[in-house]
Amino acid sequence: MKVIVTGGAGFIGGNFIHYYLAAHPDDRVVCIDKLTYAGNLSTLAPVMENENFRFVKLDICDREGVFALFEEEKPDVVINFAAESHVDRSIENPEIFLRTNIIGTEVMMDACRRFGNIRYHQVSTDEVYGDLPLDRPDLFFTEETPIHTSSPYSSSKAGADLLVLAYHRTYGLPVTISRCSNNYGPYHFPEKLIPLMIANALADKPLPVYGKGINVRDWLYVEDHCKAIDLIIRKGRIGEVYNVGGHNEMRNIDIVKLICKELGKPESLITYVTDRKGHDMRYAIDPAKIHNELGWLPETTFADGIKKTIQWYLDNKEWWQEIISGEYRNYYEKMYGNR
Numbered sequence: 170m171k172v173i174v175t176g177g178a179g180f181i182g183g184n185f186i187h188y189y190l191a192a193h194p195d196d197r198v199v200c201i202d203k204l205t206y207a208g209n210l211s212t213l214a215p216v217m218e219n220e221n222f223r224f225v226k227l228d229i230c231d232r233e234g235v236f237a238l239f240e241e242e243k244p245d246v247v248i249n250f251a252a253e254s255h256v257d258r259s260i261e262n263p264e265i266f267l268r269t270n271i272i273g274t275e276v277m278m279d280a281c282r283r284f285g286n287i288r289y290h291q292v293s294t295d296e297v298y299g300d301l302p303l304d305r306p307d308l309f310f311t312e313e314t315p316i317h318t319s320s321p322y323s324s325s326k327a328g329a330d331l332l333v334l335a336y337h338r339t340y341g342l343p344v345t346i347s348r349c350s351n352n353y354g355p356y357h358f359p360e361k362l363i364p365l366m367i368a369n370a371l372a373d374k375p376l377p378v379y380g381k382g383i384n385v386r387d388w389l390y391v392e393d394h395c396k397a398i399d400l401i402i403r404k405g406r407i408g409e410v411y412n413v414g415g416h417n418e419m420r421n422i423d424i425v426k427l428i429c430k431e432l433g434k435p436e437s438l439i440t441y442v443t444d445r446k447g448h449d450m451r452y453a454i455d456p457a458k459i460h461n462e463l464g465w466l467p468e469t470t471f472a473d474g475i476k477k478t479i480q481w482y483l484d485n486k487e488w489w490q491e492i493i494s495g496e497y498r499n500y501y502e503k504m505y506g507n508r
């Protein structure tokens with residue numbers, strides 16, 4: 170099978186490519202990535218020499234370029250990870266989110282239609298459901314929960330999801346969508362909560378917790394997400410949405426304290442800063458559908474996953490230190506300077 174993976178130089182796409190080439194050594198993977206600030210070729214260094222892997226630097230909004238690549242590669246499956254993915258950046262500058270996340274999705278699906286109704290999978294997020302109240306632990310996101318977004322990021326992802334479902338209904342494109350909760354693991358860009366706190370703690374820098382730190386996220390080890398997507402592209406029902414999550418809800422402050430403990434750093438590094446605008450309170454996935462239909466269950470517990478992740482950041486300092494010393498430093502100054 171030949172698979173086009175977009176956004177493979179990013180966090181989840183990169184982990185997916187590593188997982189997929191190991192799990193299916195006879196398949197070919199072609200990665201399309203624009204290499205934005207979030208894309209890092211060193212994430213793909215371990216597979217660059219693999220003869221079943223090809224990297225192409227390309228913007229998913231570049232219709233001509235995408236069509237030419239499809240004509241050349243004739244893929245069987247397309248998995249769209251490419252996106253602008255950081256909520257805080259979307260609050261600062263929504264436009265690029267609409268372009269990449271919505272127009273990019275349209276271009277990729279148009280290419281799928283043009284070159285033989287190719288199987289298309291959209292990697293989406295639980296953030297399309299908005300948030301749940303903290304005082305209703307009985308409530309979870311199901312696939313029937315109404316779309317109700319809070320940020321420009323989640324709105325752009327929801328817009329893309331609606332377009333994907335419309336392409337199925339209108340043109341009969343064979344699509345699926347996965348909506349996953351927060352991922353963590355290796356190669357996670359250090360602007361997101363867990364890698365940012367690890368990197369700052371190691372440098373004895375302040376750990377900026379938004380608001381009171383009581384917002385809840387439902388964390389899943391990235392490899393479990395990759396396995397879920399692999400199952401969906403093989404066995405998922407066409408036209409369906411699958412929620413992916415492992416019932417691992419944690420408050421931000423408890424995650425940050427855990428990271429301090431694991432690294433032997435004092436909690437006095439924790440600094441409460443101005444809250445995110447429109448900050449979602451709680452995300453919590455009900456994964457019953459993917460479990461019942463496809464037999465998926467998460468394999469890595471949070472206790473193991475967070476230890477593995479911290480160890481990875483300790484063992485791969487050059488990967489993230491290179492990022493922190495570049496453009497990202499300006500971003501950090503701008504976003505956290507007066508907070």
Ligand code: NAD
Binds near residue numbers: 205208227229251326
């Ligand atoms: P990321 O920001 O780490 O990586 C995104 C990748 O897409 C980067 O390599 C970037 O260069 C590339 N990219 C951006 N714009 C592009 C364009 N126009 N053309 C081609 N490539 C482009 O993101 P991530 O955390 O790996 O997320 C991947 C996908 O999973 C996204 O669609 C995101 O919405 C979704 N998702 C993420 C999480 C999470 O916790 N990180 C959870 C659920 C869903």
Ligand code: TYD
Binds near residue numbers: 351361377385421
């Ligand atoms: P993030 O990793 O940006 O993921 P998302 O917003 O998509 O869930 O943030 C996770 C949680 O951590 C979210 O509630 C915001 C909070 N947060 C902080 O408290 N401090 C930070 O510096 C960052 C980046 C996030």
